[in-house]
Amino acid sequence: MTEELRSAIEKLYQTFAIYPCKPTMEGCPCCVSAADKEIIHSKPLKQLEEDDLARYARKAMTTWGDTEDYKHYLPRIFELMATTGFIVDTFIVLGKLEYGQWKNWPENEKDAIVSFLLAWWPDLVKNSSRFDKVTFVEICKLTHDIDKLLNCWTISFDDNSFNNFVELVYDYYNDLTGKRKEFKVLNDETIKKIIDWIKKNSTVFEAGFFHYEGKDKKFAEKVSATLYVFERMA
Known part of the structure; x- marks a missing residue:
């Protein structure tokens, strides 16, 4: 992991730390079981693993919890997406931003997300064995800054x-x-x-x-x- 990505991930945690972990989150009973709810409260945020958060990452805001709930888990979900073979597709994870109308979020939150995306991309092209077209396109869509995206691809x-x-x-x-x-x-x-x-x-x-x-x-x-x-x- 590059130092830039490490710093960007930490900035996510710092920025979204104001959103607490709620002891309960509303979820569609057809989509979210009691066991599902229990697992995302089973560990401190930074210790939650892929299997712990996979279902929530797919269901967040649509059938499980609201935007503030998602903001609590966002740093860990994004960290797992960038540093592991996260089992949830990238377009689903990043698509949650548009669903949550992230462009209307506070400026410091938007800045932290853009900083993360622009730090993740050069780390990805340095370390991934194959070109990730989906991630490239999704970051283009979210940042609207193809110049920075290409300039950081050395x-x-x-x-x-x-x-x-x-x-x-x-x-x-x-x-x-x-x-x-x-x-x-x-x-x-x-x-x-x-x-x-x-x-x-x-x-x-x-x-x-x-x-x-x-x-x-x-x-x-x-x-x-x-x-x-x-x-x-x-």
Whole structure:
């Protein structure tokens, strides 16, 4: 975990600490059992694990508790999302923000969330073995700041940032420059900035091929194929 992400997570805890853990939370009896309610009160917030919070993360605000209840658990849910293979899909977790009308929340709460998202993304591209398109799109939607998102993606052979760049271009460049089915929720200006950023960094493909040719022949071949995809559509 980067120090920036660690600090951003701690900022979430500090910001949302004003929302207490209520001893009871209203929940739809068809969706939320007594055992479900018991488990999220079974440990201090920072000790709750994935299995403890998974059901609540899915049901929060819709059929279980209100916005203030969710704000209490938000820091731990976001920490688990960013640091573990959280079993709840990212688009569900981040979608709760829009459901809870987070743009109307106090400024310090919105700032803490944006800081977290912009710290999570570079940590993800450095450490994840595959490009996470869903998270990329969701963070774009929430922050409306594609410039910061791309600027913090430093491409290097020393971590997985180059691998993720290859995955983005290999899997999605045709879509970005064509029908944009995979990125349909992003506006034209954002798409153009992504394409321009890819073009600006495309010179790294050749260097990447030679870097991996003697280390990982299969990946080097994928880098070469990615360059072909880019050049064919450029």
